[in-house]
Structures are given as structure tokens and as C-alpha cells.
Amino acid sequence: MSEPSVFTRILNGEIPAEIVAQTDRAFVIRDIAPQAPVHLLVIPKTADYRDVVELAAGDPGLLAEIVELAGAVAAEHADGDFRLVFNTGADAGQTVFHVHAHVLAGGLTEGTTHG
């Protein structure tokens, strides 16, 4: 067995973090190192999927729930507009291999990633 991920440890209360929203299958925390005025992480409770490609193949319904929850927290914590980022693979900056969506919101008109 590999070590539990940092997100599993947060879910189990072993690492402190405020859970700002949750459903039966996913939860939301604030990123410890925010890259935007609002930077939330939407995380499946299961650690079965390393990244969004595995999640999409293994449980597309859960991926849809992640996107829906991202929209809900973006509406609650910002104006509802948001960027959704899944870093996928170490070379793309992924550091935690328990799939999670970054919700970036609040004043993102500077420095867009689409050129």
C-alpha cells in the first residue's frame, strides 16, 4: 500500500484544513498556496484515481460531480466565473497524485492562459 495522500489525510482530520463544501463523494478546501484571489481545490473523497484522465475513464459521473461542485463554490466564493485546472503529470506541475481540480476565480482577466 502506498502512503495516504495529503488530501486523504486532510479528509481524515490528520492534517488541519477547513472543508468549505462537500458532497457524498467530494470535498473542497482552500489551497494552502493560493495562485489567485480565490483558489479552491475540489477533490474526490476516493483516492482511487491519480489524475483526471484516470477519473474520466473510471468514473465519468464523479468527474461531472467535481465540475458541478466547482461551479457551485465559484458562485459562492466569487462571481461564478472560474478557471478549472487539472495538472496532469509531474512535468505539468502535478505534485499530489490524488486527482483534484483547481478552481481559480476572482479578478483573472490579467494573464490568461489562452494567449
Ligand code: 5GP
Ligand atoms: P498539484 O500541484 O498536484 O496540481 O496541486 C496540489 C495543490 O495542493 C498545490 O496547489 C498545493 O498548494 C496544495 N496543497 C499541498 N498540500 C496542502 C495542504 O496541506 N493543505 C492545503 N490546503 N493545500 C495543500
